[in-house]
Amino acid sequence: MPDRMPAEPYEVYAIRYAHLDRPARDNFIFGDIHDGPMPLDFFIWAIVGNGRTFVVDLGFEHVCAERRGRSIIRLPSEGLQMIGIDANAVEDVIVTHLHYDHAGDLSSFPNAKLYLQDREMAFATGRHMGHQRMRQVFDVDYVCDFVRAVYDDRVVFIDGAQEIAPGISVHHIGGHTDGHQSVRVWTESGWLVLASDAVHFYANMTEQNPFPIVYDVGAMIEGYGTIRGLADAEELIIPGHDPLVVERFPCPDATFEGEIVRLDRGPSL
Ligand SMILES: [Zn+2]
Numbered sequence: 001m002p003d004r005m006p007a008e009p010y011e012v013y014a015i016r017y018a019h020l021d022r023p024a025r026d027n028f029i030f031g032d033i034h035d036g037p038m039p040l041d042f043f044i045w046a047i048v049g050n051g052r053t054f055v056v057d058l059g060f061e062h063v064c065a066e067r068r069g070r071s072i073i074r075l076p077s078e079g080l081q082m083i084g085i086d087a088n089a090v091e092d093v094i095v096t097h098l099h100y101d102h103a104g105d106l107s108s109f110p111n112a113k114l115y116l117q118d119r120e121m122a123f124a125t126g127r128h129m130g131h132q133r134m135r136q137v138f139d140v141d142y143v144c145d146f147v148r149a150v151y152d153d154r155v156v157f158i159d160g161a162q163e164i165a166p167g168i169s170v171h172h173i174g175g176h177t178d179g180h181q182s183v184r185v186w187t188e189s190g191w192l193v194l195a196s197d198a199v200h201f202y203a204n205m206t207e208q209n210p211f212p213i214v215y216d217v218g219a220m221i222e223g224y225g226t227i228r229g230l231a232d233a234e235e236l237i238i239p240g241h242d243p244l245v246v247e248r249f250p251c252p253d254a255t256f257e258g259e260i261v262r263l264d265r266g267p268s269l
Contacts, residue, residue, distance in 0.1 A: 006167035009188040010049035012263040013252070014238065014245050015079035017059050018042035018072045018101075027201060028209040029217065038201070041243045042101050044076045045194050045263075046085055047168060047185050053085055054092045054168060055112070056183050056194055060104035064139055068100070073259070077108035083252065083260060094170060096196035096240075097180040098124040098146060099213075100139035106149065114149055115156045115164060117172050120179025121146065123215075128178075137213055171230060173198040175220030176213065182227060187264035190232030198223045199239040211241075235267050 024038035025031070045056040059076030060068075077087035093112040096102055097120050106114075124143050129135040149155050158181065163169045167186035174180055176197040183194040198220070200211040205227070210220040231237045238245060249261035250268040 003169075003186075004163065004166040006050045006165070006186055008049055010047050010167060010185050010264060012185055012187060012192060012194070013046045013048070013083055013260055014043050014249065014263055015046065015076065015083070015260050016041050016043050016246055016258070017074055017076045017079050018065065018070055019243075020070060027211055028204065028207070029212045029214060030209045033207075033209065039243055040200070040241045041246070042070075042241065043245070044079065045183075045238070046080060046083065047183075048085075050165070050167070052092065052165065053090055054094060054164065055080065055085070055087075055090050055109070056094045057096055057102040057196065058093060058105050058109065060101050060139070060142075061108075064100055064104050064142070075108065076105060079260065082256060092164070094164065094181075094183055095120075095146075096182065096194075097177045098143060099137045099177065099197070100142055102196065103146065104139060104142045106142070106145045112154070113156050114146070114154055115158055115170060116146070117170075117179035117181050118157050118159050119172070119174070120177060120181075121150070121155070121157070123178035128215075134215070171226070173219075173223040173226055175210070175216050175218075175223045177215050182223075182230070184230050185264075187236075189236060189264060189266040191230060192236040192238065192263060193227050193231040194238050195227050195240060197240040198227055199237065201242040202239055202244060205237070205239070233266075238263055 020040045047054040065072040087108045094115045170181045205224045248267040
């Protein structure tokens with residue numbers, strides 16, 4: 001797929017909206033790790049430039065948070081508001097996959113088209129959801145919202161790799177779910193990859209030891225190599241749930257410290 005370059009590089013933000021304390025042993029499929037606390041953060045991302053705003057993922061909302069015993073810091077749409085993005089006006093949302101922590105709160109984005117892989121919709125509504133272990137990370141209400149979005153002509157189906165706009169493309173990287181996709185963006189630092197859950201923590205990739213919520217372990221490990229090939233530098237690969245992201249990257253405004261970071265200029269550490 002040839003890259004069409006945008007007139008200007010994009011700004012990219014990570015917005016942290018929830019947090020979960022967890023031991024390290026719960027974050028790796030293979031057991032040879034040093035155990036201890038290894039908490040997990042929840043993010044959505046925003047890509048801004050060339051007169052457009054793309055949101056990557058939707059997060060979850062209070063009802064789901066309560067049901068799953070999660071603590072939500074703020075609604076993802078409220079996080080977007082902090083950097084001047086009105087969720088109500090957002091026209092483009094790239095959905096990396098349909099797990100509950102990436103595909104909820106659709107009602108805050110009533111005007112958005114939703115970019116989703118064919119295989120993810122098939123996966124979330126097909127035979128694998130007949131198994132409790134596979135469906136437990138999905139929320140049936142959120143999946144039904146997406147089915148309604150299909151009938152409302154809001155879902156843009158993607159099969160594999162596709163450009164969304166000059167300088168922004170999505171890439172199917174299965175493994176975590178059957179139809180998971182990551183997002184590649186042109187920035188002033190080069191090609192940056194919002195890996196989402198193709199890489200939960202930096203350590204999953206560097207240790208080649210996947211996060212245990214996985215559909216296909218082989219595809220997951222293969223995906224680490226694909227992502228490295230898409231990014232211009234290892235430091236421009238942004239994992240989906242690692243608290244180190246807010247430590248490594250600069251905050252655009254001191255009042256957002258630890259909550260929102262700017263990714264496109266590279267890490268400050
Ligand atoms: Zn996730």
